[in-house]
Amino acid sequence: MSSKPDDTSNDMEDTSAPLIEHLAELRTRLIRAVGAFIVGIVLAFIVAEPILQFLVKPIETTLRSLGDPSPTLQYTSPQEYLFTLFRISMVFGFALAFPVIGYQLWRFVAPGLYRTEKNAFLPFLVASPVMFLLGASFAQFVVTPLAMQFFLGFADISSVFAGLMQRVVGGVPMDGVVVPQTSNGVTITFFGKVNESLDITLKFIIAFGLCFQLPVLLTLMGKAGLVSAQGLGDVRKYAVVAILLLAALVTPPDVVTQLILFVVVYGLYEVSIQLVKRVEKKRDQALREEGLLDDEEELEDFEDLK
Secondary structure, three states, rough: OOOOHHHHHHHHHHHHHHHHOOOOOOOOHHHHHHHHHHHHHHHHHHHHHHHHHHHHHHHHHHHHHHOOOOOOOOOOEEEEEHHHHHHHHHHHHHHHHHHHHHHHHHHHHHOOOHHHHHHHHHHHHHHHHHHHHHHHHHHHHHHHHHHHHHHHHHHHHHHHHHHHHHHHHHOHHHOOOOOOOOOOOOOOOOOHHHHHHHHHHHHHHHHHHHHHHHHHHHHHHOOOOOOHHHHHHHOHHHHHHHHHHHHHOOOOOOHHHHHHHHHHHHHHHHHHHHHHHHHHHOOOOOOOOOOOOHHHHHHHHHHHHH
């Protein structure tokens, strides 16, 4: 009679010991990841000002092209500039620490995976930051300059229109320079704030960096059998609508930037379909070599899809 409680207590001890070990392992990995993140923040803060100059370079270039000899950004509160540098440090500190964070995640997950699962998961862990970097670079060097040209160039177009109206009503522009004016004669000039200018740049970088994760995500789902190339092709028209909505939400209200995001993301969607096809072909070939799939079953599956 007394053996049952002992057996039960032994079972509880056997199951609790691995759980405690997993929690201890998780704590160790989290501490190392957070430590790497803090070190990344400190390193990024040291060079935060040059990074800020790099991020606002599209604004500077656009203003110079519009005739401003000394482009200026301002801050209107004592702590604004410091907090702006902190934001930069947080974002780029995470980017610097991501290899360590990803490695700690891999070391925690890898013991619970089979060898084939490790071989399938590890390439995506490497591809994800690479694709994010490509998306961020595309945003910084292509999308942000176009957006700045649209927004700041719109004011320049308005100034030309205002100058033409002045000539029509008999006004003469000062020193031959056309400036936009209100009906009360107040000059409208761009004085950009540092945090707001940085905000739109970071939004572009994060948005395009995440959008470039689409091939990685769909290919990983294809390896797991959650999606198929045929299924992705069948919902292509719904994907087009979803991408259009995404472009409208994460980009400024100008057609050029939205069109660029749509073309890029839709192109990534089509690339994802081809990558999933390759994954399916390799999986079918492996099953055929093991004798688990023959040509008749594959033909039946194809007919079912049709």
